[in-house]
Amino acid sequence: MHAYRSHTCAGLRADNVGDSVRLSGWVHRVRDHGGILFIDLRDHYGITQVLCDPDSPVFAEVEKVRSEWCIRIDGTVKARDPELVNSKIPTGEVEVFVRDLEILGDVKGDLPLMVFGDQEYPEETRLKYRFLDLRREAMQRNMTLRSDVVASIRKRMWDREFREYQTPIITASSPEGARDFLVPSRLHPGKFYALPQAPQQFKQLLMVSGFDKYFQIAPCFRDEDPRADRSPTDFYQLDLEMSFVEQQDVFDTIEPVLAGVFEEFGGGKKVDRNWEQISYRDAALWYGSDKPDLRNPIKMQVVSEHFKGSGFAIFAKLLEQEGTEVRAIPAPTGGSRKFCDRMNAFAQKEGLPGMGYIFWREKTADAVAQELGIPVKEAQAKLKSGEVEGGMEAAGPLAKNIGPERTEAIRQQLGLEVGDAAFFLGGKPKAFEAVAGRARVVIGDELGLTDQDRFAFAWIVDFPIYEKDEETGKIDFEHNPFSMPQGGMEALNGDPLEVLGYQYDLACNGYELVSGAIRNHRPEIMFKAFEIAGYGEEEVRKRFGGMVNAFTYGAPPHGGCAAGIDRIVMLLAGQDNIREVILFPMNQRAEDLMMDAPSDPTNEQLRELGLRVLPPES
Template sequence: MVRENIYRTVTCGELRESNIGDTVRVAGWVENIRDHGGVMFLDIRDHYGVLQVVVHNDEILKDINRECTVTLSGKVVKRDEDTINKKIATGYVEVHTEDIKVLGKCKNNLPFEVMTSTNTSEDVRLKYRFLDLRNPKVHNNIVLRSQIISYLRSKMNDMGFLEMQTPILSTSSPEGARDYLIPSRKHKGKFYALPQAPQIFKQLLMVSGFDKYFQIAPCFRDEDARADRSPGEFYQLDFEMAFATQEDVFAVAEEVLYDTFKKFSDKEVSKPPFKRIPYKESMLKYGSDKPDLRNPLLIVEISDMFEETDFAPFRKKTVRSINVPDCAKQSKKWFKRMEEFALSIGMKGLGYVKVNDDLTFDGPIDKFLKPGDREELIKRNGSKAGDVIYFIADTPDQAPVLAGQIRTEVANRLDLIDKSKFEMCFIVDFPMFEYDENGHLAFTHNPFSMPQGGMDALQNQDPTEILAYQYDIVCNGVELSSGAVRNHDLDIMVKAFDMAGYSEDDLKSKFSSLYNAFQYGAPPHAGMAPGVDRMIMLLTEEENIREVIAFPMNSNAQDLLLGSPGEVTEQQLREVHIKLR
């Protein structure tokens, strides 16, 4: 026997002309109430859509207001021609009712209008997130999130990966971002930590004999928020493969990301194989290790041209140029605003020249150029009449970054970025080591990456010239993932950590699990972890990652809905042996 639901027999989004004449029961939220001279029109909304309901007896609406929940029954009727709404799926029909019942009352003074909630301040939206999520745009982002995660799971299963769960209560890591610590009740003075990533566990799974692992992994880092980073926690498609090379990982990432972006977007997506751009080349050409390849502007190295220049700001500096096609026609105000932007990011000014029809130059830098410089600049930059060449000069560390910011700003102001595309690339060949501010050799990224050249490179190369099998996936200037071929050889690991100032005893005590496991037959293994939240942010074309998370913290790492972080009782503190200072 099929039991009929007492609240609804159909959803608000499923009625069509084929249902005309049916008697149905629906339930949902009252989105709107309109009085048309004695005939009342209600828009009823649920998870599936919106339905127009007609009431001829306004007495039955005396307890009804917007955003209360109701159930009602009535006959499906075809709308009058002049009231058809082609914007919604149910727009050709309506339900006429004389039987409506309030299921959940709603206050009259809403904190904001649900349908325009995205125009409200973020803190108010997050405090009343349950209302904000009723906004169809916000609601649909979360529905899409569910669909994308479901697709990723299916895709990884089809590719032979085994979904596994790794612990949430873990140990503090001396590397990476700041941990979230959890005091132990049973072990006085000791702490668990929430995992920044399942890194150690997934490597141990490879040593344990599993071949291909994945999970939609929650990660916890006590970091400040950004537009593309949610504070506190985030999710990634974490995967690892045994007996795998860098190219094996790339092949999986290319198939998963290409298929996912093609399925959930109408935009053009980079076809595999994605471009491989060495880190050094990326910093030179794009001024970033997260390049937006939709931006056609390129940065050119010209430091050698100004080693002995009379122009002091360029002398013995790292100097870069950017050619901007057809930019000479811009107004004086435009150039002034670009200079103001340059000052705002820490530059002392922004030199440029305009290329004339006869390929001579106009501009503040022209008088400092030597004979032959103009021809050389045109050659290196591929300049033509009407172009502008911008100059950026600073220290070897700062010049690439500043040039990258100027490249992005110019492209945005001139609308040069092709927003109809998803441009993917791998950034590869990251340096293994760098010298820190104290002159000590340190790891640049993941210390557990395999150095290219193995032990021979560690013993015989300049440490700053050693490259690692580390890689990032970047899409439209957003880092989706980092990953690496892991260092599974204990001798190489001991040597690499020794170079970075860690003794073998440090390795044993701080990373005891890997140190022990790698003595028992570790396979070569590699993996990566594309960020799920960032993928969804790109696919929904949202500029803020919190728009694609159901219950995010605000930019100050506060949950305004539940009120965390919050205070706890003295008894709770005593139980975990904590005293507040």
């Protein structure tokens, strides 16, 4: 028999009854039922119940066993009594009577966290003892899912005639929107390599080298501030690039790959097909975000015309300033003062003075009495008898200030009815768009409008290449400077703020899953694009010399994208935090508590690298 097991802890069935078997695994839990010891023995594959009574030659040894000890048992498979069958596990029809036991690894001291059960533990504890945390069923499931997703992606890419190539991990520093991790050179004192933020330049060089279709499950390194959907140090992405393609070709390539993965691993949730394409400007207007959650049907609209010269002085005066507007967030079924007040409080927590609102309700007797100039009781009677139609009325402070004609025009524009509401934000869009977007999400969630059983995808396209600093008037890049401008060199001779790039992101359920572009492969267009942002040709050659040089030797038109593996798995696993799908993540301060990183270098290491560590500024 094998030294450690004849079967896994998920492998035994009723037809094994009477067999002599050997199992190895961890003690999930121990139960003492009247002198008979029951152990749930667990390995990566599942759980088998083993039992031991005083007749067993190793009963005294089994009594010493505790949770999370690693053991090997030999025993005989027995059928459980029908009333004791556990239908929740595959091995639930059988149990194993223990005849021999070997302790493979015991536990020294108390467990810092229990693997059995659903107890919540502080994240710091979970990360310090990640090897224990990973034994838990949910974490085993998440990491298995991750492995299966990566395998599926690889197969789907090979099926589409892509080949996988590995690009360097140690390279030159190349700013791509985040901070580099620098690596000091021992052979070249005072000089530094960098860990790649992405294989961006190398995959473009592969296209110049004639490889046509490249992909890689690529590690990327960025020194970033952490958040729930982003690792502060490293992450993995499906990186791909193609030659002789336009934007739609890239979409047509990646869409079936990702849709297939979500259909395969999405647990039966609906996966949208025929992904719509939304311009960056429309996404900002309608959703307040360039990664909108389209499961939520709410679309924001501009309603400035209804407030110009109105009795609501705050908005009326605001709209006299250049570049300002008022936007409405429709809230179907949100027409109660309680809900409106709650959303107003939400805006205040977000740092705004508040959020104006109007809600529509059945016309009250008070309103009818005021309208007809009759007593309230008479109005009640007329409403009850049907002599007067009730209809609807607009309520809330805004409605009183702007009057019935304007509120009715707003209602009709937004397509709202009795029982609905609308919320309003005003100013320069960039100042309030993000808050409006978050408010839209909260409204959709609280009113039950967001379809939780669906994956909704959309391409965000037509990103502006440049932006203007309102204080200095300086033009700089707003998005990827290496994207081919729509219209090429001709577009760059016009208003820079009107120049759009062939750049695109894929949003799914409120997360950015993919980012990519058709690349600017023409050196003369690249130099002009950087010149507009204040970077001369000499500086461009200094920063990106390898790529610029390659483009002078017959570079093909090319483009591609990268899809975040961690975020894809996070969505498929139904998690809100990316650390739940990464084996050994850093904490919120970019620390590895288990391996004690970052750590202090030794004096010998510093001398060898010609480095000196300065004390932090007080």
